Amino acid sequence: MAISAPYLxxxxxxxxxxxxxxxxxxxxxxxxxxxxIVEFKLGLDIVPVPGLQEEFDVDAFITSDLxxxxxxxxxxxxRPSRYRFSLAHEVAHLVIHxxxxxLLTFSTIAQWKDVMSSIPEEPYSWIxxxxxxLGGLILVPGQPLRDLFEAKVALQ
Numbered sequence: 001m002a003i004s005a006p007y008l009x010x011x012x013x014x015x016x017x018x019x020x021x022x023x024x025x026x027x028x029x030x031x032x033x034x035x036x037i038v039e040f041k042l043g044l045d046i047v048p049v050p051g052l053q054e055e056f057d058v059d060a061f062i063t064s065d066l067x068x069x070x071x072x073x074x075x076x077x078x079r080p081s082r083y084r085f086s087l088a089h090e091v092a093h094l095v096i097h098x099x100x101x102x103l104l105t106f107s108t109i110a111q112w113k114d115v116m117s118s119i120p121e122e123p124y125s126w127i128x129x130x131x132x133x134l135g136g137l138i139l140v141p142g143q144p145l146r147d148l149f150e151a152k153v154a155l156q
Contacts, residue, residue: 003100003120003123005124006130008096010133013130013137014137016134016137017141020095025037029144030144030145032139032140032141034088034091034139038087042094044062044069044094045068046087047068047070050073052073052109053074054072055109056109058113059072060075060086060090062094064101064104064106064107069086088136089131090131091135092132092133092138093127093131097127
């Protein structure tokens, strides 16, 4: 199966993050409530998996039916910043790579790992870079961050 990543430069990812936040977080308040967006706006289940990171070297992944985000239980319970970013990263895959993920079929974590390993290095690297970038832009959107920064500076 040939997988190719779409070309999405950073400015397009920024625009995609803005569209996403306009649709799913109208107030724009920070911090972005990614967990609530995932569960209540996107309707995805967040499923904690004990030992996911330790056994499979992955913090989280979205299931092949795009209905669940499975996340390492330790990360969910003990590393809130990493947990939030893992959710945003998986949401980014849903937003920009849905067509790719619909082609991938797996039902176990081991099968997921095998499917991901079967994607050639170059498209896999682009897919992951795009999800990291979009996930970060969703969690830390430019204008609200600038506004917050300017408000803090004004207090000094």
